[in-house]
Amino acid sequence: MQIPTEKPEITAKNYLSVGPGEYPCGNNLYLIVTPSGGRRWAFRYQRNGIVRKMGFGSAKAAGLKPSEAKDRAIDALRLLAKGTDPRDQRDEERRREQGSRLFGEFAEEWRQTYETGLKHKAARNKLRRIVQVTCQPLHKLQLDQIETEHVSGVLRKVWHQREVSRDARQRIKKILDAAIALNLRPKHNPADWDSRLKPIMPKQRKRGTVRGSHKAMDYHDLPVFMQKLNADPDQSARALEVAILTLARTNEVQNMRWPQLDLEGGLWDLNTLDTKNERPKRTPMPRQTLAYLREAYQSRVSDEFVFPGRSLKQPISNMTMLIHLKEITGDETLTVHGFRTTFRTWAQEETDFEEEIVEHCLHHITGDDAEKAYKRGEALKKRRVVMQAFADFATRPPKNNVKSIRAA
Template identity: 80%
Template sequence: MGVSLSAQRHREKMGFGSAKLTGLKLTEARDKAIDALRLLAKGVDPKEQRDDERRLAGGSRLFGEFAEEWRQSYEFGLKHKAARNKLKRIVQVVCKPLHKLHLDEVATEHVIAVLRKVWHQREISRDTRQRIKKILDAAIALNLRPKHNPADWDSRLKPIMPKQRKRGTVRGCHKAMDYQDLPKFMQSLAAATDQSARALEVAIFTLARTIEVQNMRWSQLDLDIGLWDLGTVDTKNERPKRTPLPRQALAFLRKAYNERVSDHFVFPGRRFSQPISNMTMLNYLKQISRDPTLTVHGFRTTFRTWAQEETDFEEEIIEHCLHHITGDEAEKAYKRGEALKKRRTVMQAFADFATRPPKDNVTTLKIAKS
């Protein structure tokens, strides 16, 4: 028994069950039909409402609610605030079209619709697919949806989604300054008195990542021997990191320590108990260079190119200066030495190059390894 559900362009039918199998009486069927027509009059699809009631009775949950609970649990294992913020944005913003679907409703076509909007962003689309898959894997483990996962790459998405553009073959994806332009830029930077300029100088001299300089603490610094001990805090590969401080960076840090306004952060923010914003150095770089495409991270590439083109230092030590530990996993497991003396020589040579007076039409001589 059923009722006809009319729409502008098509007609659908909704059944209330078999009279023989369910024992549904004619009067009961009429009452249900009247209830369905009343819902239609209110603009409510009675089939959708019936399905929602069945899912709720069966324990199915909305994707949005389940995903948010999963995020709050999963983010405890994420080390950096930036990673937690990225996860939050993916779950709450990128995956928003999935929020009102029940877990057992989510199909490959829904996942594809979400991915298409961010497919031009290689990393975001990859992270989004991986997070959706993990969320649905968790739902499968709790018997909240069928065992197949519509976000599985090989079996579901790969045959449908278009290929993404490969990364370029040029080292790094961050726009870098030509190393030959660095001395002139550093001269302009030295003339500035802003804390942002000093933070940027330290980042360039130490080859550190933005988050490492942003969260640099006095307790990490040994200003007598010129050493910055980060431990594993804020390091990308979670390996202990100790960085030699070139004379130029050390001179500023010793002076700044005597004039410090915070006992915690070397570069405090507006609240001395907090560090500067992670955008401070980038915004200042764009302002002083007048090149909106440059990035702070790009100075690591500037160093790498300088070392390759202008010096004969060992390749492995150059990579070690960037805290890149070369070799396969087995080799890395045995590489526990820090090569501090060799790295100090390389980094001091780079700092000397960066702070030399800018000269035009002068050929740079090769710097021999020591």
């Protein structure tokens, strides 16, 4: 039977010669020797039931001597006796020595790194606005000075905008998490929701539980509206027509490009980077839309954008369609996105089309994640029938007894 040998006591004479292993030196101090010959001092302690470790530095000839390491261990034990975490104390001293940084410059550096992982231009623009505009009151503050009241002050200015305030808080938290990881501020994060902000921020109104939060036009009024829209010669009116009849999202029509269009086959091809759910999308276009696009292609002023802006190198503004909608209807609450709800209501109330195909026309792929993974078909023929029927309904001559435009 082999009797285990006790580890030798570490002294000033032998600490450089002992082999690999961990050697207790008293006062929670350990000498750690790696198989490769590396030597370092470590202080182990328990804080709130969690065992933690704090490095004191190298134990090689040019590093800390045993007596110096033991003195540091005793100092750390004294801090623990006072209720102070020695590691947090050390990090705080380092921050004082190095000096903190301003939130503004640190946040901008973080943004430039973080946005490289964002695929969509809209997401990058949103992040830039949060960092440069929404967080502007924090720019001149040092990272280690920012507390919960500073964060709540920023959020209260946009609290009436549920999604904006949520995104702003999440981004501020990520920025401060990065600062904590680099020892530029204390461990607590003042932008943490549950422990810091939730107890002091006012309750926000819940979003509506009914699908389609964007106010939509009553589908009965659509033919009257389309007739008025058709009489408007402006490019923005044409863009709005295309958005309504193709059921596309505003940014998809805004950035519509000629190379995406198959004007012979009647298809609009968007890749994953151009769609909201990052799935490829081929849209069958109704005859009315194709007629306009074929004519517009012959007189195009840009080889890239179907609806170019003033410089021709950029698309039209995302507000132009909305402005036209409000001018024609006089209703400030209607949205361009709401026409997708108008289509959905029309299909439900007036047709017997399959619900799955109707949802597919909106580029909503139904089912759980497993079902979506196997749904590779496009149902182009079925979708073409549905979308043509909707275009025929929307562009039919309005009935004489319909005089006003109502909101759904």
